[in-house]
Amino acid sequence: MDILVFATVVLPFLAAIALLLLRDKGSRGLIVVGTAVVLAAASLALVGQGAFEYAPKSILGISLDGLITLLDFALLFVILVIAMTKLKNPLVAALTAIQIVGLIYLEFFMMDHGAAKAAPAMFADSLSMIMVLVISIVGSLICVYALGYMPAHEDHLHLARTKQPRFFFYLVAFLGAMNGLVLANSLMWLYFFWEVTTFCSFMLISHDGDETSVKNATRALWMNMTGGVAFVFALIFLQKTGTGLYLSELLKPGFSAAGAAALIPLFMLCYAGITKSAQVPFQSWLTGAMVAPTPVSALLHSSTMVKAGVYLVLRLAPAYSGTMLSGTLAMFGAFTFLTTSALAVGQSNAKKVLAYSTIANLGLIIACAGINTPAAITAAIVIIIFHAVSKALMFLCVGTIEQKIHSRDLENMRGLYMIMPKTTIVALIGVVTMLLPPFGVLMGKWMAIESAAAMKYMPVTVMLALGSGLTVMFWARWAGILLSTPYPKGIPAEPQPGTVRGPLVLLAAGAVLLSLFVPFLYGGLIEPAVRSSHKAAGFVLDAFNFVNQQGVFYIYPLFLVLGVGFYFAWKQARKVEAADCVGPYLCGAQSTGDDKAFVSTAGANVGYQASNFYLTWLFGEERLTGPINMVSGVLLAVMLGLLLGGVI
Amino acid sequence: MGKLLLATLAVFLAPIVGGLIAGIDRKITARLQSRFGPPILQPFYDVFKLLGKAPMMMNPWQILTVWVYLLSSMLTVFLFFMGSDLLLIFFVMTIGAVFFVMGALSTQSPYAQVGAQRELITMLTYEPLIILVFVSIAMVTGSFKVSEVFAYGKPLLYQLPLMFIVLGYALTIKLRKSPFDISACHHAHQELVRGVLTEYSGPQLAIIEIAHWYDVVFILGLVGLFWATSAPGMIILLVVTYFAELVIDNVTARMTWKWMLQSVWCWGLALSVLNLLWLYAG
Numbered sequence: 001m002d003i004l005v006f007a008t009v010v011l012p013f014l015a016a017i018a019l020l021l022l023r024d025k026g027s028r029g030l031i032v033v034g035t036a037v038v039l040a041a042a043s044l045a046l047v048g049q050g051a052f053e054y055a056p057k058s059i060l061g062i063s064l065d066g067l068i069t070l071l072d073f074a075l076l077f078v079i080l081v082i083a084m085t086k087l088k089n090p091l092v093a094a095l096t097a098i099q100i101v102g103l104i105y106l107e108f109f110m111m112d113h114g115a116a117k118a119a120p121a122m123f124a125d126s127l128s129m130i131m132v133l134v135i136s137i138v139g140s141l142i143c144v145y146a147l148g149y150m151p152a153h154e155d156h157l158h159l160a161r162t163k164q165p166r167f168f169f170y171l172v173a174f175l176g177a178m179n180g181l182v183l184a185n186s187l188m189w190l191y192f193f194w195e196v197t198t199f200c201s202f203m204l205i206s207h208d209g210d211e212t213s214v215k216n217a218t219r220a221l222w223m224n225m226t227g228g229v230a231f232v233f234a235l236i237f238l239q240k241t242g243t244g245l246y247l248s249e250l251l252k253p254g255f256s257a258a259g260a261a262a263l264i265p266l267f268m269l270c271y272a273g274i275t276k277s278a279q280v281p282f283q284s285w286l287t288g289a290m291v292a293p294t295p296v297s298a299l300l301h302s303s304t305m306v307k308a309g310v311y312l313v314l315r316l317a318p319a320y321s322g323t324m325l326s327g328t329l330a331m332f333g334a335f336t337f338l339t340t341s342a343l344a345v346g347q348s349n350a351k352k353v354l355a356y357s358t359i360a361n362l363g364l365i366i367a368c369a370g371i372n373t374p375a376a377i378t379a380a381i382v383i384i385i386f387h388a389v390s391k392a393l394m395f396l397c398v399g400t401i402e403q404k405i406h407s408r409d410l411e412n413m414r415g416l417y418m419i420m421p422k423t424t425i426v427a428l429i430g431v432v433t434m435l436l437p438p439f440g441v442l443m444g445k446w447m448a449i450e451s452a453a454a455m456k457y458m459p460v461t462v463m464l465a466l467g468s469g470l471t472v473m474f475w476a477r478w479a480g481i482l483l484s485t486p487y488p489k490g491i492p493a494e495p496q497p498g499t500v501r502g503p504l505v506l507l508a509a510g511a512v513l514l515s516l517f518v519p520f521l522y523g524g525l526i527e528p529a530v531r532s533s534h535k536a537a538g539f540v541l542d543a544f545n546f547v548n549q550q551g552v553f554y555i556y557p558l559f560l561v562l563g564v565g566f567y568f569a570w571k572q573a574r575k576v577e578a579a580d581c582v583g584p585y586l587c588g589a590q591s592t593g594d595d596k597a598f599v600s601t602a603g604a605n606v607g608y609q610a611s612n613f614y615l616t617w618l619f620g621e622e623r624l625t626g627p628i629n630m631v632s633g634v635l636l637a638v639m640l641g642l643l644l645g646g647v648i
Numbered sequence: 649m650g651k652l653l654l655a656t657l658a659v660f661l662a663p664i665v666g667g668l669i670a671g672i673d674r675k676i677t678a679r680l681q682s683r684f685g686p687p688i689l690q691p692f693y694d695v696f697k698l699l700g701k702a703p704m705m706m707n708p709w710q711i712l713t714v715w716v717y718l719l720s721s722m723l724t725v726f727l728f729f730m731g732s733d734l735l736l737i738f739f740v741m742t743i744g745a746v747f748f749v750m751g752a753l754s755t756q757s758p759y760a761q762v763g764a765q766r767e768l769i770t771m772l773t774y775e776p777l778i779i780l781v782f783v784s785i786a787m788v789t790g791s792f793k794v795s796e797v798f799a800y801g802k803p804l805l806y807q808l809p810l811m812f813i814v815l816g817y818a819l820t821i822k823l824r825k826s827p828f829d830i831s832a833c834h835h836a837h838q839e840l841v842r843g844v845l846t847e848y849s850g851p852q853l854a855i856i857e858i859a860h861w862y863d864v865v866f867i868l869g870l871v872g873l874f875w876a877t878s879a880p881g882m883i884i885l886l887v888v889t890y891f892a893e894l895v896i897d898n899v900t901a902r903m904t905w906k907w908m909l910q911s912v913w914c915w916g917l918a919l920s921v922l923n924l925l926w927l928y929a930g
Binding site for chain 2: 414415435436437442446449450453454456458461462464465466468469470472473475476477479480481483484485486487488549550551552553554558561562565566568569570572573574575576580581582583584585586587595596608609610611612613618
């Protein structure tokens, strides 16, 4: 156990330090790939071991609790110094200072350090292990991809001296912090790793160092810092009420019976999760984070950072089950799902479409945690897993495409198949696995809608139905554009570094294969995770189909019919000859030689142009962001108000 | 086993029924417009003629997408007659709808592009409504399964009258009838030529037509669910509903997509919420 926890949590930090010190390209590649392999293997071995509790006492004679406290203060002071000197941002400084003061109060005036520990500092159940798998495998693939991506990125910036050692330091350390976060039982440890991810994301977003990236990184920092403040308050509150600062204490049955005394810290922790997951009204930090190099976006969006937020909300779901907090969280998540899906429709910037769709999916996960039935919790976990794989894939595809065509605008991806056929196909697989049955993300959506309907949760159901329609709109549009091409006469070869192609192909294969094996994944990990928090399972497997009172989702019949049908359709498409192909219909007067023009009455060739409907009059950021932020701010205030109302 | 047989039979019969409905539709529409109209079997003649034509297309993707569209429509009907999960069936139908749009978008043709965008808007309009119809059915019967509707024992129409109107909206849109025929009008005389269908010809167009017949059978199946207790009741409901669609088609003009999105969402949502509230209170 020591060795596996060491490999997943401590090793990435050591590798990160090595990456900082050994600055040459060769050893960087070796370390990153080596760490990736070890991490993936260790995460699988951890799953093989099964659930565990683990209480590491000391390292080299230093108490670990003390070490974590020390590092915590060190980290906060570093942030404080950065806020005051480099950023000159009083808000960040104040938020950091509040956390320092709060921690000092908690550590030195409230806690009895001599007392025996009530619970082990670390534990893992199926949910933690699923998270470790996602972080260690998807995250590692993204780090490997960065090896191929960053040299081209730096060429573009014309840097005198490479900043890659620093970049990879934070990238790899991020994975260790995330693993620590999901394995922590002690809330003090959880808080420490939580702040490490905030800091890493700040450093990674501001990596390029220009004005925009620093500005956006600062926004990410202060928004997440408000979550950090809430976290510290939750700790103080819990300590005050005499609850031990351990997740296992919060998850004990009957915890929420304490009423507001239990619900207020739970709300504070959920609020921290909401800021970290960039839910409305905090969505702007994640869309702003798009200025960072693509591997950062991919990492933040798929396997780290935002997933830490939904992990915490989901982890606490049993603690607030059946309370008003649960119901309002469902509303809040569904609202985020609907509104950010609408914002995604209004975007032609591919990265922004991905960003809003990430926030939407996170909203869906939070809605499921709020619905809080076994089926809904299953849906949340399914979406976490499949969204991580497909979204990582989509981000890496957009990064690759952008480096080739120098644009991330959807409109510029027309005819992409003629330039980069392999990446286009991989991106299409990404879109299809995000959108259509029988793939995992859609299955999660199906579970979510059916569980909302089962709860007769009308506002939530209506918002999920509307949001679902919006998601189809922006994904279908993108998929169509990726196909948009004249008859491909001689498709070019597409050279690509192995560190780029490898992760792309592996993630695409993963997205499809995981969906294919989802019944086994369910039996092995997801169902145990649901059962650890709820009495019953959400679904039973009947001939590998997901069945419950509400409905049934066929897996293998659909895969078989759709797979065979798709193969047949593909075969038919392959038979097409160049001779059968014509140019588009342009009302008669088509110019010869140029497919994209017609002949005018004056005999000149006149081009035409068609583009997507983005419906910005309805779904544009300018139109929607203000009202969305206002409504979501009110929702949060109402949540807090109702809880406080219980105290006074 | 019986279900499997019924579903297989339905997959074979659906295009015949769908084609006949299309023929009767054209005949009645002609009569409403004081024309004589084509023979009832005309849609079949059309499709067979199209199937015999030499294939012409802009790129191979179009072939791929039309076949996937047909496949998903067939699977939709199959699952429906298997008594399967309504929401799942709907998502399977979405595969076809998405691939159909992808095929049109793949062509780089201005008419098809605009048509595809409009088709996306129509999907955006009817998808939430159909999901809400399913949710309301699930609230009444306690399950999303079609088989449970048949086992329920009372016509759904009693409890879901407003949802039936909402489904009517979706039906009108899906049948591409006025005032919602914005993406591919039946009458190829508008500014869009035939919109999303512009770049499909010959066998591909025939396949799309057949897939559309499957869709019509599925949507009418949904209508039938509202009177699942007796066969005559179901047939009367279907005939009345379809005739109402024809009348609406003939007395309305095509409206803009903006109007469609706004009015259908507003009315559809208002009616759905009212009906759901009523169920919830009841």
